[in-house]
Amino acid sequence: MAFYTLGLTFNLVIFLTVIVLAVWIYGIYFNFKKWGLGSTGYHDQLRNSFWLFLATWIHEAFKDGLWVFLRTVVLDVLLLRRTLARSPVRWVMHMSMFYGFLMLAALSGLGLMIDIVEHFNLLGLSAEAEMAKELLSLPFDIFGYLLLIGATIAVSRRFLLKFVRDNTSAYDAFLIGAVFLITVTGFYAEWMRGNSFLIGNAFEYPIYAPHFALIHTVLAIGLFALILPWSKYIHVIATPMTLLANRGGE
Amino acid sequence: MADQKGSKPLMTGYMMSTQLMEVDGCNRCQECMKWCPTFAVRQDRPGITPMYKNARWRELMAKSQSLRAKIFGPKPLTDDEMKVFTEDTYSCTTCGVCGTVCEAGIKTVELWEAMRPNLVKRGDGPVGKQPFFPKLIKGDRNPYMAKQEDRLCWIPKDAKVLDSGDLFYFAGCTAAYRQQALGVATVRILNKLNVDFAMLGKDEWCCASALIRTGQREVMAEHAVHNIDALKDGGAKNVLFACAGCLRNAAVDWPMWYEGYIPYETMPLSVFLREKIRKGEVEYKIPLNYRFTYHDPCHNGRHLMHLKGKDWSFEAPRDVVQSIPGVKFQEMVRNRALQRCCGAGGGVKAGIPDLAMDCAMARVQDATDIQAEVICSTCPFCRLNLIDGRNTAKSPIKMVDIVEMMAASMGLDTTIPENPYTKFQSQDVLVCSPVECKLDTVERKEPGKDLVGEAH
Numbered sequence: 001m002a003f004y005t006l007g008l009t010f011n012l013v014i015f016l017t018v019i020v021l022a023v024w025i026y027g028i029y030f031n032f033k034k035w036g037l038g039s040t041g042y043h044d045q046l047r048n049s050f051w052l053f054l055a056t057w058i059h060e061a062f063k064d065g066l067w068v069f070l071r072t073v074v075l076d077v078l079l080l081r082r083t084l085a086r087s088p089v090r091w092v093m094h095m096s097m098f099y100g101f102l103m104l105a106a107l108s109g110l111g112l113m114i115d116i117v118e119h120f121n122l123l124g125l126s127a128e129a130e131m132a133k134e135l136l137s138l139p140f141d142i143f144g145y146l147l148l149i150g151a152t153i154a155v156s157r158r159f160l161l162k163f164v165r166d167n168t169s170a171y172d173a174f175l176i177g178a179v180f181l182i183t184v185t186g187f188y189a190e191w192m193r194g195n196s197f198l199i200g201n202a203f204e205y206p207i208y209a210p211h212f213a214l215i216h217t218v219l220a221i222g223l224f225a226l227i228l229p230w231s232k233y234i235h236v237i238a239t240p241m242t243l244l245a246n247r248g249g250e
Numbered sequence: 251m252a253d254q255k256g257s258k259p260l261m262t263g264y265m266m267s268t269q270l271m272e273v274d275g276c277n278r279c280q281e282c283m284k285w286c287p288t289f290a291v292r293q294d295r296p297g298i299t300p301m302y303k304n305a306r307w308r309e310l311m312a313k314s315q316s317l318r319a320k321i322f323g324p325k326p327l328t329d330d331e332m333k334v335f336t337e338d339t340y341s342c343t344t345c346g347v348c349g350t351v352c353e354a355g356i357k358t359v360e361l362w363e364a365m366r367p368n369l370v371k372r373g374d375g376p377v378g379k380q381p382f383f384p385k386l387i388k389g390d391r392n393p394y395m396a397k398q399e400d401r402l403c404w405i406p407k408d409a410k411v412l413d414s415g416d417l418f419y420f421a422g423c424t425a426a427y428r429q430q431a432l433g434v435a436t437v438r439i440l441n442k443l444n445v446d447f448a449m450l451g452k453d454e455w456c457c458a459s460a461l462i463r464t465g466q467r468e469v470m471a472e473h474a475v476h477n478i479d480a481l482k483d484g485g486a487k488n489v490l491f492a493c494a495g496c497l498r499n500a501a502v503d504w505p506m507w508y509e510g511y512i513p514y515e516t517m518p519l520s521v522f523l524r525e526k527i528r529k530g531e532v533e534y535k536i537p538l539n540y541r542f543t544y545h546d547p548c549h550n551g552r553h554l555m556h557l558k559g560k561d562w563s564f565e566a567p568r569d570v571v572q573s574i575p576g577v578k579f580q581e582m583v584r585n586r587a588l589q590r591c592c593g594a595g596g597g598v599k600a601g602i603p604d605l606a607m608d609c610a611m612a613r614v615q616d617a618t619d620i621q622a623e624v625i626c627s628t629c630p631f632c633r634l635n636l637i638d639g640r641n642t643a644k645s646p647i648k649m650v651d652i653v654e655m656m657a658a659s660m661g662l663d664t665t666i667p668e669n670p671y672t673k674f675q676s677q678d679v680l681v682c683s684p685v686e687c688k689l690d691t692v693e694r695k696e697p698g699k700d701l702v703g704e705a706h
Contacts, residue, residue: 038267042506053267083353235277239354242275245268249355
């Protein structure tokens, strides 16, 4: 399908991808350097160093040994044990969004790799690459629905629960709203292509499908690569790192 | 409006780099807000909750450390915003329940205690009477303006207390000067059980908890090093604490200020006594026919559970209480790791007393809800604040320490010898005949005398 419309060429997309990744990586570096303004230990002297932040984090994360680190990765980062202990509903929401987003991001990366193989006919695998892309459509749908479930719970909680609603800031509303919007636009873009999982061709409109897909992509990249590292949404990175540094808070 | 102080950026020096990361790790799940004891009594001030404090810190730090600040230059911090943030940061009892429920696993107690010295250094904190702590503690080595020579003035003449030995009892300033019934009960029980123990006497300096809790660290090193050296010189291998605040400081804070080897173990007195009970060495004589509930002190519970284990932190004192004949025991709805703070901690009692009072009244209400007649605990400061809350709420509930309960039930004479501090005693006490014990209240005879007595 013709994805590269509206003047976008393959090379331009690759170039923009590199730019976005560079901004993302610099954003992470910027935050690590900011965190490096702290000390390396209790009432230790200041070092103000990106590298010493990393060293401090590694020291804290592995303080109780590799086994505790791995246990924290599995129980606290991957299974969100602490969230489950407090609220099963919130756990379902977080797990859906976490794995939905993570897998969609991974699948998108994989899709890009396959695109490159197809475009340059690397190793003569152009035809196989096209077939592989077709195979990705089902997992894309499944994890898309997972993300949609999580995003829907998140938005519903903010509307329906008074305590949660009263303490929702503009930041919260923007982040959750943006995630919801990106998810919905992603689905709609997929539906416009026709023959979609569960929907069939009810919303088929292939002429404008690439345009809508582009809107979805720009929104996703805008939020997760250009806004996330530069705003409070850095918690997407900082929270798992905190869990690891504090050995799950236990 | 920016002023001269406003030209200073937010200080970060007392925070570890991983703690700066923790601030950004808050995912605003709001769980802390549901449990925060100060927010529960100040619903109009969400700024005092951990989630909002983290958000505020981020905003203040962004004024000098964001991408915008790097490109266009830093913005000055204003007096007003720093005043609000300082009040919010000090309106926290550092009870740690937010850390217990935090989805991101943020170690909140350590985080607040690292934020505060930055505010102190910048000239924004501390608040209320808290600035008196360093001067008092450095000058008198206790927060009560009492004489160090009087540390053991309450010891009964027939009691046996050694100067050195394997086992030490670290009484703490409050048991020495303000709640001497606790000290007398402890000494009497240990003597009755034929336990040889030593005390530091005038070499026992304040644990300096108040300094750490309020971000005033300058005198802390002297006290930590002095107390550890004194215990080492005395030959200590095990040190018992009947004060939760002293125990937390000795177990968690002192070692961070001491560079040498520490040869002794720190132990809650309740754990030591439970062992004696289990071995059948404790003989009770008088039943305590009251409905009791147990209030977990934060310093002995949440603050220590990761270091000493939940059994030592939560179960040992309950086992002691329930071993006493006649006791009818019931838990409050919020107990153990999720208990509600009494409101005295973190310097709040001295810094923002009306907030401490409201928290205490909420905790007394927790006990009232289960029809408890007596709240027992292992922290003199919880007891002091809960008594104040009880008095304000005009509740008939009494507060006692579990050590005093044991001593009373064992039929021990816990009369406090007359001493220069007798007039400052303010506590509920158990008055026993050979067949029964009654709870009585000793009113503080010189109210308001303590300048910053509420030091933890």
